[in-house]
Amino acid sequence: MQVRARIAEIEEGLTPTERRLSAALMADYPFAGLDTIQSFADHAHTSPPTISRFVTKLGFNGYQDFQRALIEEVRERKSSPIDLHQGNRTMQGGFLEDYFARARTLLNEASQTISAHQFERICDMLRDERRGIHIIGGRISDALALYLSRHLCQIRGNVHKLSADPESWPEDLLRMKPRDVLFVVDFRRYQPSLLQLAKRASTDRNANVVLLTDKWMSPILRHSTEVVALPIESGTVWDSYAASLVMIEAILTLIAEQDWNKAHQHISGWDALRLDLKEIKNGP
Numbered sequence: 291m292q293v294r295a296r297i298a299e300i301e302e303g304l305t306p307t308e309r310r311l312s313a314a315l316m317a318d319y320p321f322a323g324l325d326t327i328q329s330f331a332d333h334a335h336t337s338p339p340t341i342s343r344f345v346t347k348l349g350f351n352g353y354q355d356f357q358r359a360l361i362e363e364v365r366e367r368k369s370s371p372i373d374l375h376q377g378n379r380t381m382q383g384g385f386l387e388d389y390f391a392r393a394r395t396l397l398n399e400a401s402q403t404i405s406a407h408q409f410e411r412i413c414d415m416l417r418d419e420r421r422g423i424h425i426i427g428g429r430i431s432d433a434l435a436l437y438l439s440r441h442l443c444q445i446r447g448n449v450h451k452l453s454a455d456p457e458s459w460p461e462d463l464l465r466m467k468p469r470d471v472l473f474v475v476d477f478r479r480y481q482p483s484l485l486q487l488a489k490r491a492s493t494d495r496n497a498n499v500v501l502l503t504d505k506w507m508s509p510i511l512r513h514s515t516e517v518v519a520l521p522i523e524s525g526t527v528w529d530s531y532a533a534s535l536v537m538i539e540a541i542l543t544l545i546a547e548q549d550w551n552k553a554h555q556h557i558s559g560w561d562a563l564r565l566d567l568k569e570i571k572n573g574p
Contacts, residue, residue: 293359294319294402296348301407309408310517311333311344317505317519318401319393320360324565335512392524393532399521400533407538412500412516415471415546419446424466424497426452428484429473434502434534442543444560445553456483461488468496476501476508477522477529502534527530 297304299314305313314334315322319509322330334341345356416423423442427435439451452462463511466472472491476484485508493496493514501514504522511517520537524530546553 292363293323293356294350295380298405298407300347301405306515307336307340308344308347310511310514311336311341312519313403313519314507316473316510317403317507320363322505323360324357324364326334326508333401333507335507335509357479389524389526392526393530396521396524396530396533398535399532400537403520404537405517408516408518410544412518413541413544413548415500415516416473416541417446417481417548419448420469421498422448422450422465422470422493423450424462424470424486425473425486428477428479428481429454430574431475431477431502431531434531434538435473436541437535438473438475438538442545444557445542445546448520448555459487459490463490463495466491466495466497470495470497470565472497473500474502474508474510474514475534476510477504477531477534478506480508480510485513486524502537504529 294316297315301309301312311334314330321441322333325333327341329447331338331341342353345353348356350356350359368429394509415421423439425439425442426432427437436451439449443449443451450462450465452459472488474484488499488501488510492499498515499510500515500516500518501508502520503511505519506515507519518537520533521528522531522533
C-alpha cells in the first residue's frame with residue numbers, strides 16, 4: 291500500500307499537528323519524505339520525534355522504513371526523484387495549447403494533495419453558521435480571497451472580508467469569537483503581517499485558521515488548524531493559481547449544494563436587495 295493511501299486510511303484520526311505533516315508531505319510528494327528527518331521537521335515546523343510518531347502511526351518501523359517505502363514507489367514509476375521533480379520543460383507546439391496542458395497538470399497534482407475527508411471537514415467549518423468566517427489574502431492572492439468571500443456571503447451570513455490595511459485588523463480580531471474561522475490565502479513571497487494576524491487570531495481569539503498555500507508552506511502553517519498546500523509552479527515567469535481557484539470553486543459548490551434550499555433562499559434574498567443600476571441612472 292502506498293504511503294498516500296495509508297494516510298488516507300487514518301486521516302480522520304490524525305491530530306492537527308499530524309495533519310500539517312500530512313499536508314507538507316502531500317504538497318511535495320514523495321520528495322518531502324525523502325529528505326532528512328530534521329529537514330522534513332524544519333519544513334513542517336515540527337520536531338523529529340513528532341515525525342517518528344507519525345510514521346509509526348502509519349505502520350512503519352521508523353523513519354528509514356518510511357523512506358524505503360517512498361523510494362520503492364519512485365522505483366515503481368521507473369524514474370529517479372530528480373526526473374520526477376523537474377517541472378520545467380520547453381514549450382511544445384502552440385503556446386496556448388501548451389499552457390492549458392500545464393494547467394491540467396497542476397489540477398491533476400492538486401487533486402492528490404487533499405483527501406476527501408479534509409475537504410469535507412473544511413467545507414463543514416465554512417458552512418457552519420454558528421461560526422463567523424473571516425477571509426484575507428496576500429498582495430496577489432487577495433484576489434482569490436475576495437472571490438471566496440463574494441460568493442460565500444451569497445450562500446450564508448456572517449462572512450467578513452478583511453481589509454489589506456493592518457490598521458483595521460484590531461477591530462476584525464475583536465469581532466472574532468472562539469471557533470470562528472480565519473481563512474488565509476498566502477503563497478510564496480509570504481506576507482509577514484498575515485503571519486502576525488493568524489497568530490493573534492489563533493492564540494488570542496481561539497479562532498480556527500484555515501490556510502491555503504503552496505508546497506513551500508507559508509509560516510502561517512504553525513498556527514493553522516487545516517492546511518491545503520497546492521501546486522503553483524507553471525514553469526513560466528508567473529506562478530499559476532489555477533488549482534487554487536478550482537479548489538475554492540469546489541468548496542463553494544459543495545457548501546451550496548449540501549443545503550440547497552437554504553442557499554437558494556439566501557441567494558434569492560441577496561438578489562432581491564441588489565441595487566437596480568438602470569433605475570438609479572434614470573431616476574424616479
